[in-house]
Amino acid sequence: MLSIEPDIHPSPKVTQAIIEATQANKIRYTESLGLFSLREKISAHYHQNYNVTTSPHRIALMVGTSGAFLVTYAILLNAGEQLLLTDPAYPCYKNFSYLLNNQAVFVPIDETTDYQLTVEQLKRYKNIKAIQISSPSNPIGNIYDSDVLADLIGYCDKNDIYFISDEIYHGLTYDIKAQTALDFSDNAIVINGFSKYFCLPGLRLGWVILPENLVRKAEVVMQNLYISAPTLSQHGALAAFDEQYLVQVKTIYQQRRDFLYQALSQLFDIPVKPMGAFYILADVSRYTQDSLQFAEQLLSQAHVAVTPGIDFGQHRTQQFMRFAYTREIDHLRQGVTRLCNFLNA
Amino acid sequence: MLSIEPDIHPSPKVTQAIIEATQANKIRYTESLGLFSLREKISAHYHQNYNVTTSPHRIALMVGTSGAFLVTYAILLNAGEQLLLTDPAYPCYKNFSYLLNNQAVFVPIDETTDYQLTVEQLKRYKNIKAIQISSPSNPIGNIYDSDVLADLIGYCDKNDIYFISDEIYHGLTYDIKAQTALDFSDNAIVINGFSKYFCLPGLRLGWVILPENLVRKAEVVMQNLYISAPTLSQHGALAAFDEQYLVQVKTIYQQRRDFLYQALSQLFDIPVKPMGAFYILADVSRYTQDSLQFAEQLLSQAHVAVTPGIDFGQHRTQQFMRFAYTREIDHLRQGVTRLCNFLNA
Numbered sequence: 001m002l003s004i005e006p007d008i009h010p011s012p013k014v015t016q017a018i019i020e021a022t023q024a025n026k027i028r029y030t031e032s033l034g035l036f037s038l039r040e041k042i043s044a045h046y047h048q049n050y051n052v053t054t055s056p057h058r059i060a061l062m063v064g065t066s067g068a069f070l071v072t073y074a075i076l077l078n079a080g081e082q083l084l085l086t087d088p089a090y091p092c093y094k095n096f097s098y099l100l101n102n103q104a105v106f107v108p109i110d111e112t113t114d115y116q117l118t119v120e121q122l123k124r125y126k127n128i129k130a131i132q133i134s135s136p137s138n139p140i141g142n143i144y145d146s147d148v149l150a151d152l153i154g155y156c157d158k159n160d161i162y163f164i165s166d167e168i169y170h171g172l173t174y175d176i177k178a179q180t181a182l183d184f185s186d187n188a189i190v191i192n193g194f195s196k197y198f199c200l201p202g203l204r205l206g207w208v209i210l211p212e213n214l215v216r217k218a219e220v221v222m223q224n225l226y227i228s229a230p231t232l233s234q235h236g237a238l239a240a241f242d243e244q245y246l247v248q249v250k251t252i253y254q255q256r257r258d259f260l261y262q263a264l265s266q267l268f269d270i271p272v273k274p275m276g277a278f279y280i281l282a283d284v285s286r287y288t289q290d291s292l293q294f295a296e297q298l299l300s301q302a303h304v305a306v307t308p309g310i311d312f313g314q315h316r317t318q319q320f321m322r323f324a325y326t327r328e329i330d331h332l333r334q335g336v337t338r339l340c341n342f343l344n345a
Numbered sequence: 346m347l348s349i350e351p352d353i354h355p356s357p358k359v360t361q362a363i364i365e366a367t368q369a370n371k372i373r374y375t376e377s378l379g380l381f382s383l384r385e386k387i388s389a390h391y392h393q394n395y396n397v398t399t400s401p402h403r404i405a406l407m408v409g410t411s412g413a414f415l416v417t418y419a420i421l422l423n424a425g426e427q428l429l430l431t432d433p434a435y436p437c438y439k440n441f442s443y444l445l446n447n448q449a450v451f452v453p454i455d456e457t458t459d460y461q462l463t464v465e466q467l468k469r470y471k472n473i474k475a476i477q478i479s480s481p482s483n484p485i486g487n488i489y490d491s492d493v494l495a496d497l498i499g500y501c502d503k504n505d506i507y508f509i510s511d512e513i514y515h516g517l518t519y520d521i522k523a524q525t526a527l528d529f530s531d532n533a534i535v536i537n538g539f540s541k542y543f544c545l546p547g548l549r550l551g552w553v554i555l556p557e558n559l560v561r562k563a564e565v566v567m568q569n570l571y572i573s574a575p576t577l578s579q580h581g582a583l584a585a586f587d588e589q590y591l592v593q594v595k596t597i598y599q600q601r602r603d604f605l606y607q608a609l610s611q612l613f614d615i616p617v618k619p620m621g622a623f624y625i626l627a628d629v630s631r632y633t634q635d636s637l638q639f640a641e642q643l644l645s646q647a648h649v650a651v652t653p654g655i656d657f658g659q660h661r662t663q664q665f666m667r668f669a670y671t672r673e674i675d676h677l678r679q680g681v682t683r684l685c686n687f688l689n690a
Contacts, residue, residue, distance in 0.1 A: 005373055005374060009370045010370070010372065015367050015368065015370065018363075018367045018577065019364050019367050019368070022360050022363045022364050022367070023360065023364070025354045025355070025360065026547070027355065027545055027546065027547035027548060028350055028546055028547050029350060029546050029547055030547070063408055063412075063549065063571065064571065064572060066569075066570060066571050066572055067408075067571070070570060074444060079424070079446050091569075092569050092570075095569040095570075096569070096570070099419055099445065099566075099569075099570070100444065100445075100446075101424050101445075101446045200372055201372065201373055201374050201572075201576075202371070202372035202373050202374055202375070202573075202575060202576025202577065203372060203575060203576075203577070204408065204549075204571070204572070204573075204574070204575045204576075221444075224411075224436075224437050224440040224441070224444075225411060225415060225440075225441070225444070226408065226409065226411050226412070226549070227409060227411055227546075227549070228547075228549075229549070230547060230548060230549045230575040230578060231546075231547025231548075231549075232363065232547065232548070232577060232578075233575060233577075
């Protein structure tokens with residue numbers, strides 16, 4: 001159970017679109033910023049879902065959100081300049097910055113701020129060039145409060161700090177809707193993609209929304225690093241905004257979240273109830289102070305796959321584990337049973 | 346005419362394989378090194394085509410050869426270390442090295458060595474960590490002589506220099522067969538992919554063959570930068586080694602090469618007869634000393650698209666233009682007619 005890759009298929013409209021594009025031999029490169037028709041669809045998605053107006057010219061298709069992070073950091077930060085990250089956070093952020101010889105600066109976050117970076121914390125750091133957050137977040141599944149997000153983005157705007165918002169788990173939000181950073185400022189840089197909500201990880205297709213003056217820079221870097229995003233993926237993604245289907249995807253994840261949150265709450269302290277993504281971060285300190293060893297034990301002895309907290313940073317991460325609800329409830333139930341047996345043994 | 350993106354479709358077996366994989370919803374991530382079955386196919390391809398034995402465990406799938414260059418440079422070179430490139434060369438090599446804060450060192454090459462880097466030249470440079478060449482090359486279309494390649498690789502082996510061989514145009518060779526660098530040393534690093542010979546640029550799928558001790562490093566960097574190469578592309582590529590079809594592709598390009606080389610020889614000096622890839626590098630100095638301006642004139646006045654030499658470096662590149670034979674002969678003929686009219690006007 002609890003393997004981290006989701007088991008939900010994409011909309012059949014997407015697979016049909018890929019098949020048609022393949023039959024039509026649409027496998028040349030696209031323009032580096034991506035098919036303009038897809039950039040228009042994404043623009044329309046922001047209008048419909050957030051009531052935000054963003055020109056398709058500000059949207060660039062990327063090779064996954066992975067590609068979006070690399071290109072974004074490359075155009076924003078020179079070697080040695082500081083990128084501020086939370087600890088814990090998605091582990092690859094820091095690795096992109098290492099590759100580019102940026103300096104990653106880590107701000108510890110925990111339940112004292114509901115795992116949100118705040119302006120108060122931010123003010124302690126000098127010479128920050130850019131900030132990377134995610135909401136809903138990996139590994140916590142929390143969603144930033146509207147006022148916290150507004151304060152952060154306002155502070156960044158005032159202090160010439162680039163604000164990068166990883167919104168890859170948007171759509172997978174269960175109690176409140178996540179706001180896009182574009183709600184607060186057109187200077188915010190938004191990264192999203194088709195791997196999570198749209199159930200299309202293997203397409204390796206993401207996007208970044210940039211202030212107008214950065215688009216050409218992104219195009220140049222994109223062209224040199226990737227030429228263009230995979231072509232059939234782009235044609236498939238044209239059919240991905242299938243709202244009727246996506247509502248079902250969200251409902252499935254919400255049911256899993258409800259089940260697993262309730263079940264794990266009996267076994268562990270869960271500092272923040274996850275409201276998005278497909279993760280639960282649990283405090284396992286009543287059982288261990290070594291999350292990696294605990295993960296190995298759970299895997300080898302209980303046959304349950306859980307990600308150790310230390311994969312996501314150093315701030316109290318030895319006492320946390322990340323559970324993923326990327327399998328159907330019957331599997332989750334079996335996993336919970338195994339966990340109970342292991343912990344009570 | 347002469348637009349640089351090829352017009353030849355891939356083998357129908359590939360499109361069929363992609364359709365079947367799509368119908369089976371094979372769109373999760375793959376392992377970061379790629380589908381093992383595809384790595385085995387590539388290994389078999391080396392055995393059949395070069396009589397070279399290379400374990401599939403040494404082969405890593407990448408997001409295009411673009412991804413292969415980035416990952417390879419990232420694992421071989423620290424910031425400030427020197428990557429030796431030829432001038433002219435494929436322009437993105439240096440841009441990958443700039444991104445990684447490596448130091449790109451340029452060795453001018455020209456007709457005095459048949460546009461080959463030689464050990465004699467190489468000896469003039471100190472503290473080189475890695476060398477990047479391509480054969481057949483972009484923009485020249487020349488193929489390295491066996492003894493030049495043997496000397497280079499032998500020198501690199503002796504002096505602990507990584508030798509990186511871009512073999513993306515292998516298969517598209519018309520007079521002699523290109524040898525893989527693996528013929529000379531298992532320390533050589535070979536980069537290739539499905540965009541040229543296999544006619545699948547939009548798949549964004551390449552590979553790198555590494556010495557065993559570098560594979561795990563490549564896996565770690567690949568995983569962080571890309572997660573994995575596009576999944577449907579990998580399934581399609583399983584059917585790409587369709588020798589019967591590929592022979593036809595090669596024949597088409599060879600006929601175009603023969604036509605365009607003969608035609609352009611009437612108008613320009615061509616220092617090296619191209620024996621591979623789909624480019625001809627022509628000395629246009631009897632008409633101009635400004636290749637960019639000449640390219641603009643040809644485009645706007647003669648309606649012929651040609652790439653200016655300066656895109657590929659600084660060594661005498663103002664007097665060269667790169668012609669691509671990526672369109673059918675009727676189009677090439679029309680382009681040549683337009684060129685003649687323009688030059689004689």
